[in-house]
Structure formats: structure tokens, C-alpha cells
Amino acid sequence: MTDTTASPKPRRWAIWLPLGVFLGFVCLVLFGLFRPADREVASAMVGKPLPAFDLPAATADKPGLAQTDFTAGGKPRLLNVFASWCIPCAVEAPQLDQLAKMGIEINGIAIRDHREDVTAFLARNGNPFTRIGADDVSKVQMAMGSSGVPETFVIDGKGVIRYQHIGEIRADQMPLILEKLKEAEQ
Amino acid sequence: MTTQTAGIKAKHQRLVLVVIALVALIGAALLAIWGLRSQASYFYVPSDIVAARPDPDRGVRLGGMVEKGSLKTEPDGVTIAFVVHDGKARVPVRFKGIVPSLFVEGSGVVAEGKLAANGTFIADNLLAKHDEKYVPREMKEMTEAQAKQVVAETQ
Amino acid sequence: MIAEFGLAALWLAAALAGLQLLAGALGLTRGGAALGAIVRPVAIVQGLLALIAFVALIVLFCQTDLSVKLVAMNSHSAKPLIYKFAGTWGNHEGSMLLWVTVMGLAGSFVALVERRLPEPTMLATLAGQAFVSLGFYAFLLLSSNPFERMPQVPTEGQGLNPLLQDMGLAFHPPTLYVGYVGLSIAFSFAIGALITREVGPAFARAMRPWVLGAWIFLTLGITAGSYWAYYELGWGGWWFWDPVENASLMPWLAATALLHSVSVLAARNALRAWTIMLGVVAFSMSMVGTFLVRSGILTSVHAFAVDPERGSFILVLLAIYIGGALTLFAVRAGSVSEGERFAPVSREGALVFNNVMLSAVLGIVLFGTLYPLVAEAMGAKVSVGPPYFNPMSALFVVPMLLVMAVGPLLRWRRDGFARVRAILVIPALLVVLAAIGVAAWGGIGVLPFIGLTLAGGLAVASLLPLRGRSLRRTPLATWGMVVAHLGVAVALFGMASESAFSVEKLVAARVGDTTAVGPWQITLKRVRPVAGPNWTALEADLDASYDGGKATAVHPQARFFWSPPQPTSESALLTRWNGQLYAVLGEEADDGRWQLRLWWKPFVTMIWFGGLMIGLGGLLALLGRVASDLKRYVARGKIAYRRERQGR
Numbered sequence: 001m002t003d004t005t006a007s008p009k010p011r012r013w014a015i016w017l018p019l020g021v022f023l024g025f026v027c028l029v030l031f032g033l034f035r036p037a038d039r040e041v042a043s044a045m046v047g048k049p050l051p052a053f054d055l056p057a058a059t060a061d062k063p064g065l066a067q068t069d070f071t072a073g074g075k076p077r078l079l080n081v082f083a084s085w086c087i088p089c090a091v092e093a094p095q096l097d098q099l100a101k102m103g104i105e106i107n108g109i110a111i112r113d114h115r116e117d118v119t120a121f122l123a124r125n126g127n128p129f130t131r132i133g134a135d136d137v138s139k140v141q142m143a144m145g146s147s148g149v150p151e152t153f154v155i156d157g158k159g160v161i162r163y164q165h166i167g168e169i170r171a172d173q174m175p176l177i178l179e180k181l182k183e184a185e186q
Numbered sequence: 187m188t189t190q191t192a193g194i195k196a197k198h199q200r201l202v203l204v205v206i207a208l209v210a211l212i213g214a215a216l217l218a219i220w221g222l223r224s225q226a227s228y229f230y231v232p233s234d235i236v237a238a239r240p241d242p243d244r245g246v247r248l249g250g251m252v253e254k255g256s257l258k259t260e261p262d263g264v265t266i267a268f269v270v271h272d273g274k275a276r277v278p279v280r281f282k283g284i285v286p287s288l289f290v291e292g293s294g295v296v297a298e299g300k301l302a303a304n305g306t307f308i309a310d311n312l313l314a315k316h317d318e319k320y321v322p323r324e325m326k327e328m329t330e331a332q333a334k335q336v337v338a339e340t341q
Numbered sequence: 342m343i344a345e346f347g348l349a350a351l352w353l354a355a356a357l358a359g360l361q362l363l364a365g366a367l368g369l370t371r372g373g374a375a376l377g378a379i380v381r382p383v384a385i386v387q388g389l390l391a392l393i394a395f396v397a398l399i400v401l402f403c404q405t406d407l408s409v410k411l412v413a414m415n416s417h418s419a420k421p422l423i424y425k426f427a428g429t430w431g432n433h434e435g436s437m438l439l440w441v442t443v444m445g446l447a448g449s450f451v452a453l454v455e456r457r458l459p460e461p462t463m464l465a466t467l468a469g470q471a472f473v474s475l476g477f478y479a480f481l482l483l484s485s486n487p488f489e490r491m492p493q494v495p496t497e498g499q500g501l502n503p504l505l506q507d508m509g510l511a512f513h514p515p516t517l518y519v520g521y522v523g524l525s526i527a528f529s530f531a532i533g534a535l536i537t538r539e540v541g542p543a544f545a546r547a548m549r550p551w552v553l554g555a556w557i558f559l560t561l562g563i564t565a566g567s568y569w570a571y572y573e574l575g576w577g578g579w580w581f582w583d584p585v586e587n588a589s590l591m592p593w594l595a596a597t598a599l600l601h602s603v604s605v606l607a608a609r610n611a612l613r614a615w616t617i618m619l620g621v622v623a624f625s626m627s628m629v630g631t632f633l634v635r636s637g638i639l640t641s642v643h644a645f646a647v648d649p650e651r652g653s654f655i656l657v658l659l660a661i662y663i664g665g666a667l668t669l670f671a672v673r674a675g676s677v678s679e680g681e682r683f684a685p686v687s688r689e690g691a692l693v694f695n696n697v698m699l700s701a702v703l704g705i706v707l708f709g710t711l712y713p714l715v716a717e718a719m720g721a722k723v724s725v726g727p728p729y730f731n732p733m734s735a736l737f738v739v740p741m742l743l744v745m746a747v748g749p750l751l752r753w754r755r756d757g758f759a760r761v762r763a764i765l766v767i768p769a770l771l772v773v774l775a776a777i778g779v780a781a782w783g784g785i786g787v788l789p790f791i792g793l794t795l796a797g798g799l800a801v802a803s804l805l806p807l808r809g810r811s812l813r814r815t816p817l818a819t820w821g822m823v824v825a826h827l828g829v830a831v832a833l834f835g836m837a838s839e840s841a842f843s844v845e846k847l848v849a850a851r852v853g854d855t856t857a858v859g860p861w862q863i864t865l866k867r868v869r870p871v872a873g874p875n876w877t878a879l880e881a882d883l884d885a886s887y888d889g890g891k892a893t894a895v896h897p898q899a900r901f902f903w904s905p906p907q908p909t910s911e912s913a914l915l916t917r918w919n920g921q922l923y924a925v926l927g928e929e930a931d932d933g934r935w936q937l938r939l940w941w942k943p944f945v946t947m948i949w950f951g952g953l954m955i956g957l958g959g960l961l962a963l964l965g966r967v968a969s970d971l972k973r974y975v976a977r978g979k980i981a982y983r984r985e986r987q988g989r
Contacts, residue, residue: 025629028711213701227723228722229724
């Protein structure tokens with residue numbers, strides 16, 4: 001067999017081709033990864049009034065929740081979107097309790113839930129809510145631009161959404177929430 | 187194998203192989219691009235469809251909200267008709283089959299199918315999985331238009 | 342306690358991977374030969390530690406230890422034990438732990454049994470394996486710790502996606518993972534060979550069993566996954582070209598190409614650089630596929646959680662490993678000489694053709710999978726489905742199948758078609774007859790037509806390499822090839838038959854109504870509620886009778902899982918030798934009628950049967966290779982022993 005180094009060598013550049021293709025892939029994916037950086041979907045509704053809604057009560061002992069409850073004026077309050085089947089919701093319960101004890105009014109919306117489950121959940125984790133609406137098909141949740149549970153909205157006295165907190169409120173995030181509530185007061 | 191002639195011939199044959207391989211791979215790339223241009227199904231919301239109709243033989247996906255009170259089951263018991271809207275425009279949809287369980291009036295839906303010449307969207311498949319873990323990517327950006335409409339409906 | 346124990350084992354394994362990399366690298370230098378000696382034992386212990394961590398997680402899941410976040414988020418005390426067990430890898434963290442475990446064990450296995458590679462290449466290979474493992478350990482420990490505790494112990498877990506509560510889940514993802522990660526060995530071998538520049542038949546023979554092993558698992562995993570999607574999703578389809586499916590198909594295509602090119606390298610010392618390249622590409626495809634699935638960059642029916650942070654982390658790993666390997670390839674491959682020559686019409690020529698076609702299909706699938714991303718970059722939203730994938734891949738698969746019929750009959754190095762023409766008369770005749778028959782049947786699409794036409798001829802052609810041989814003396818590896826190629830023909834027949842002859846019926850039936858689907862008569866007897874451990878369901882009692890024969894009961898269900906609340910439909914299957922009846926129960930209409938969706942799918946089972954045969958072929962080949970290697974090893978030992986005695 002003859003020496004193989006004699007084979008044509010114009011394909012030198014071809015050796016770099018796979019690397020080039022791969023770099024193209026990385027660029028593409030980087031683009032894809034960072035363009036929808038709003039994957040923690042920030043609501044387009046921040047700064048806008050709450051959508052109109054009127055939800056029935058989610059438990060026997062607390063009234064339901066309507067958009068008109070928020071427009072009566074008064075101090076800013078929190079609107080917490082939760083569900084009994086959601087683990088992080090249980091994690092943030094102590095923080096919500098603490099906020100409620102500070103005299104902040106917290107309203108809840110239970111997503112895709114059963115009455116008895118909500119009742120059991122609140123019995124277990126404490127009930128910081130003054131009103132709880134039942135949103136059985138996530139209709140109001142989606143209207144508010146919330147894409148998951150738990151999420152907490154700061155609503156000012158005129159019923160305008162001022163801030164959206166995605167995920168559970170951890171203990172170290174309490175000052176942030178309080179600050180946002182103060183901002184909403186102005 | 188004997189010396190020189192074999193060497194030249196071998197070189198020649200190697201070249202043929204390389205050329206065939208390159209032609210096949212470049213052909214594959216060109217075909218892929220052509221195929222994707224003609225076969226990828228684009229995502230439309232109802233106002234897009236009203237503004238610029240897709241070809242009747244082109245597969246597209248239509249995303250929007252199922253209008254309240256529009257859902258009808260036809261006498262055969264398996265064909266349903268409903269209207270998908272995005273707050274600006276409405277498109278009637280027909281679907282034959284078992285609907286996903288999360289599919290209800292007022293919910294979001296992505297329908298895969300074709301727009302018939304008479305303006306009805308004939309769906310072969312409905313995706314309605316918008317629970318907290320799975321939101322069709324296209325639906326996410328609809329929230330604003332959706333919001334207005336949901337507002338109107340819940341009153 | 343178990344959680345902390347598992348975490349400690351994981352950290353230790355990561356540390357050992359670091360040591361393995363360092364010792365392997367230093368072992369290659371002149372002064373560090375002594376360090377090289379510890380690489381093998383370290384690799385073995387590292388794999389065992391990863392296994393311990395994985396077992397710890399399994400125990401936590403089986404005990405439903407809700408203080409561990411992962412368990413609380415993904416399990417539920419009411420879940421049957423087998424699904425608690427399978428739930429271990431039914432989530433992101435658990436599956437990544439499975440990934441590093443398999444990777445560690447693969448490294449251990451290589452360190453334990455591989456004795457054919459020259460020692461420097463071996464060191465480079467194990468160092469490479471450790472380098473890749475290290476990145477995944479870092480990913481696991483820094484961004485997806487499976488053993489993280491909950492700040493507050495919940496009273497109940499959040500459950501597992503009900504779609505995943507199925508026996509399919511217990512076997513299909515781990516099988517695939519063994520395949521994906523098994524390819525890391527081929528990757529490390531390729532890197533080792535690039536570093537030491539020792540590419541040749543001996544290297545190929547050492548690499549081949551590992552590639553075969555990973556490929557068998559991939560084949561079985563894809564087959565099982567396809568069947569799982571078929572009966573669990575209730576859509577009646579068996580392949581959806583979903584990104585998750587494509588992610589498993591792409592490494593398989595690359596590994597199949599590698600398997601064939603490594604044969605050329607082993608037998609003829611040709612295609613050296615190309616084989617190395619494929620070794621890199623195969624595992625790269627595993628990683629790319631995992632990345633695409635795990636980062637949530639492409640939406641998919643398999644709905645994994647979306648997490649850009651983790652996505653970025655894996656992307657960095659990809660950039661380091663794939664980018665690094667391809668750079669190394671570009672720098673070094675020029676000095677890996679091209680190897681022996683061959684004529685276009687020869688066994689090598691056919692295998693090269695196979696490789697080019699497989700690469701083309703790989704490119705088509707990869708491009709189609711990524712295209713939604715490209716389109717998004719240009720501001721359009723698209724989804725790419727069967728109308729693109731089917732014809733485009735068929736364009737390359739069909740010529741490849743034709744060559745598959747001829748290739749094994751050709752001689753190495755140089756041959757002429759004239760020699761094999763006479764043998765191929767029978768399959769060619771079969772193809773012509775089938776074409777006439779199918780055309781006479783009429784009303785069949787282009788692709789099913791091609792499939793039905795080719796299947797019979799291919800089946801016969803795949804048996805031809807056995808002609809004139811003593812069946813008992815035929816090497817096991819040849820049997821493997823024959824069985825695998827026959828499996829391709831069988832699967833092709835199943836696919837074509839399913840799409841050509843399936844009958845679908847969608848009806849709204851009252852209790853007592855009878856519906857005809859193909860040769861079947863289906864009577865709806867009643868619909869009643871039933872309950873399972875964590876679901877309630879409506880179940881239909883259907884009586885199905887084939888061609889007027891005795892009725893068999895089938896029970897499709899519409900299930901509702903209550904934690905988390907999610908409905909699923911459980912299709913009912915009735916299998917006969919010549920096909921399957923597939924029934925799905927829909928909703929109740931207002932007038933008391935029930936929606937039923939029924940399919941008669943002739944010979945659909947051949948698809949998975951063919952897949953199993955392909956896997957079995959791989960297994961036979963693997964056994965054959967290992968047996969002959971062992972024989973050679975023993976013989977060499979005997980010779981050495983004899984020499985030693987004579988020397989005395």
C-alpha cells in the first residue's frame with residue numbers, strides 16, 4: 001500500500017468545520033437562552049389597574065374576592081396567589097403570617113383547588129388572609145399576568161398593581177416586600 | 187496492488203468518495219432549508235389570520251382564547267365547533283376528536299390544523315395544557331390581550 | 342441522615358474525579374508515571390461513590406422522606422412503591438444524579454476490564470472521562486443538589502406527574518441514560534487517542550464493545566420510549582418528532598454511524614479521523630440532546646421544568662467539552678493519517694455511504710429540531726413536525742437501506758457489482774412483486790408505499806450473508822449483523838403497515854351500541870367509576886370481537902389524578918399476531934353518549950419487535966466480540982506461559 005500522506009490535502013479547512021458548526025449552535029442557543037429572559041414571566045400588568053373579576057369564596061369562613069374590593073381606597077395590600085397543592089406556598093406561610101400580624105391586609109386567590117383542601121391547608125399553615133377567592137381555572141391568575149404559584153402582588157389603594165413577587169416570599173425578602181408596600185403608599 | 191497506477195487511481199477514487207459525501211451533505215443542508223421554509227407550521231393569533239390568511243393547504247397553529255358560549259357539539263357527538271379570539275378578531279374552529287380535559291370555554295388553546303377556504307379553521311389537534319408547569323411558549327405573550335377579554339367575560 | 346450521607350458520597354466522588362483527572366494528566370508526563378498507577382483504582386472508587394449517592398436517593402424516595410425537597414416536590418406517600426422508586430429519576434436532579442452515576446460506573450468498568458489499550462492512551466482516556474464527569478458533578482452539586490433539605494417539613498408531597506406514573510418510566514429513561522452516558526466512553530477514547538495519536542485497528546477493537554454496549558441501550562431505550570408514548574399519550578401515534586424524542590434519536594444516529602465506521606477501522610485501518618470525529622460527535626449529541634430537553638429552550642409535550650440558570654450551566658459545560666474536543670480534533674486530526682485506501686465499490690465504500698447518509702439524517706433532524714429557535718431569532722414562531730421530518734429523512738434513509746441490502750455481500754477493499762448481481766436477484770424480484778401488489782391495493786401514500794415495497798426484499802437480503810456458510814460456524818458477530826439488519830426490515834414493515842392500513846373510528850356511542858373498526862366489532866357494555874391509590878377514573882367495558890369471533894373485554898379509562906390534579910387517558914390495547922386494537926375513552930356528551938376513539942393498526946407491533954431485534958443483533962455482536970477477545974487473551978496467556986516454561 002502506498003503512503004497515505006499523498007492524499008489530496010485541500011480539505012484542511014474541513015477539519016475546522018465541525019467546530020464552526022458547533023459554535024454556530026452555541027450562539028443560537030445563547031440567543032434562545034437569554035432572549036426570553038422574561039421566562040420568570042414578569043407581568044405586563046405591573047403599573048396597571050387590576051382586571052375586573054369577582055371570585056366566589058374559597059373557604060366557608062372567609063368571603064370571596066372581587067376587583068372592587070381593592071378600589072375603595074385605603075392602605076396598600078398584598079394579593080397572594082397560592083394553592084393547597086403547592087409546596088413553596090407552605091414555605092412562605094410564616095412570612096405571610098408575620099406580615100398579617102404587622103397589620104397588612106392580605107387577600108388570597110386559590111388556584112385550581114378544592115374547598116376542603118384549601119381549608120385543610122389553612123388549618124395547617126395558618127390563615128393570614130382576610131378574603132380568599134377561588135380561581136378554579138386560573139382565569140384571574142392569567143388575567144393578572146401571573147404564571148405560577150406562589151406569586152404575590154402589591155396593590156395600592158386605587159387598585160393598581162405596583163409590584164409582582166414571583167415565587168415564595170423567603171424570610172430575607174421581607175424587607176423588600178415592606179419597602180414595596182411603602183412605595184405603593186405614595 | 188501494483189505501484190504507481192494504483193496510487194493515482196486510489197487518489198482518484200478517494201476524491202470521488204469525498205465529492206459524493208460533500209454533495210450528499212450539502213444536498214441535505216439545502217433540502218433541510220427548503221423543507222423547513224415550506225413545511226414548518228407558523229403560529230398565528232386570530233388577528234394575524236384575519237390580516238393575512240395562510241394558504242388553505244398550509245399547516246399552521248392557531249392560538250387564542252375559547253370564546254364563552256361558542257362551544258357546540260354537533261349531532262354526531264364527536265365534532266365540536268367553537269370560536270377562538272384574541273380580543274381583536276375571532277376565528278371559528280372545528281375539531282373532530284376527543285378534546286383535552288383542560289379544554290373549557292374561556293381557557294387558552296393552541297389548535298393545530300389548516301384554515302379552510304370558507305374561513306373556518308379545521309383543527310387536527312388541540313393543545314390546552316396551560317397548567318402552572320406547561321404554558322405553550324406562544325401563549326405567554328398573549329397575556330395582555332387575553333387580560334382584557336377575560337375581564338369582559340368574568341363580569 | 343441518609344441525605345447527608347448521599348451528599349457526602351457525591352462530594353467525595355467529585356473530589357476523586359478531580360484527582361483522577363490530575364493523576365491521569367500527570368501520568369502522561371515523563372516524571373509522573375508513578376501517579377498513573379493510581380488512576381485505575383481511583384476511577385473504580387469514584388464510580389462506586391456515585392452509585393452510593395444514587396442508592397441513597399432511591400432510599401429517600403422509597404421512604405418518602407419529605408424533609409428532602411426533591412422528594413417533597415416529586416413524590417407522595419400514597420404513590421405505589423414502584424413509582425416512588427421510579428420517581429427517583431423522574432425529575433431533573435434525580436436524572437442528573439443518574440447521569441453522573443452511570444458516567445462514574447462506566448469509567449469504573451473501563452478501568453476494571455479494559456486491558457487492550459496502550460497504557461498512555463488508557464490514562465488519557467480515564468483522565469478525559471474524569472474531566473467530563475467533573476463538570477457534571479459540579480453542575481449537580483452547585484445548581485441542582487438532589488439532597489437539599491426543606492426549611493420546613495411539609496405534611497404531604499406534591500406528587501409526580503401522572504403521565505410519568507407508569508411502568509414505562511421505570512425502565513425507559515434509565516435505559517436511555519445508560520446509552521447516552523455510555524457514549525461518553527467512546528468520547529473519552531477518542532480524546533485519549535487524539536492526545537496520544539494512537540489510532541489504529543487495535544484502538545478500534547478496544548473501542549468497539551463499548552460503543553456496541555451503549556448503542557444497545559440506546560436502541561432499546563428508544564424502542565421502549567416509542568412504545569411508552571404510543572400507549573400512554575393516547576394519541577395513537579408512535580413517533581411524534583418531539584424535541585425529547587429527537588434528543589434520543591440524534592445520539593443513536595451518530596452511534597450507529599460510529600458502530601459502522603469503527604468496523605472499518607478495526608478490519609481495514611481506514612477512516613481513522615472520521616471515526617474519531619464520530620466518537621466525539623456521538624456523545625456530543627447526547628449532551629446537546631440533554632441540554633435541549635433540560636434547559637427548556639424548546640417546548641415539548643414531555644414538559645420538563647424550564648430553568649435558564651441550569652440551561653446556562655449546561656451550556657457552559659457543552660462549550661467546554663464539545664468545543665474543546667472539536668478544537669483538539671481540528672489541531673490533531675491533521676496528524677492522524679488517513680489510513681488504508683479502498684475502491685468506491687467495496688465493503689468500506691458501502692459503509693462510508695451508510696455513514697454519509699446517517700450523518701445527513703442526523704443533520705436533518707438536528708436542524709429541524711433547532712429551527713424553531715432559528716425562526717424565533719428572525720422573529721417568527723414556528724413548529725416543525727412530521728411534514729418536514731418524514732420526507733426529508735426518508736430521502737436519505739431509503740438509499741441507505743438499499744445499500745444496506747448490498748453492502749454486507751461486498752468484499753473489503755475492492756469488489757464489483759457484477760459478482761453480487763446474481764445473488765441479489767431474489768430480493769430484487771421480491772421488491773418488484775411487492776411494488777406491484779401494493780400498487781394494486783391502491784390508495785397508499787408515497788412513504789408507506791416505499792416501505793411496504795422494500796421491507797420484504799430487505800428482509801431476504803439481510804439473510805444473504807449467511808448463504809453458503811455453516812450456520813454453526815458463522816461468527817456470532819455476523820449473526821448480530823444479520824439479526825439487526827433483519828430487525829430494520831421488520832420495523833420498516835411495521836411502520837409502513839401502520840401508516841398504510843390503520844383504520845380509525847371516532848364515535849359517540851350509547852351503552853349497547855356496536856361500532857365496526859376494520860375487522861373488529863366493538864360493543865360498549867357500560868361505563869363505571871373505578872379508583873386507584875391516587876386516582877379516580879371512569880372505565881369503559883368494551884367487548885371486542887375480531888371477525889365475528891369470541892368477544893374479549895377491553896377497558897380504556899379516563900383517569901383523574903388528584904395530587905397534583907391532572908387528568909390522563911389510559912388507552913386499552915388488544916394485541917393479536919397481526920396487529921393491535923387501540924381504544925381511548927373520551928368525554929360524556931350531554932345526551933349520555935360516550936366518545937370512543939378506536940384504531941385497528943395492522944402489524945404495528947412489528948415496529949417495536951424490529952427495534953428489539955436490532956438491539957438483540959447488537960447484543961449478539963457484543964457477545965461475539967467479547968468472546969473472541971477473551972479467546973485471544975487466553976491464547977496469548979497460554980503462549981506466554983509456554984514460552985516461559987521453555988525458557989526455563
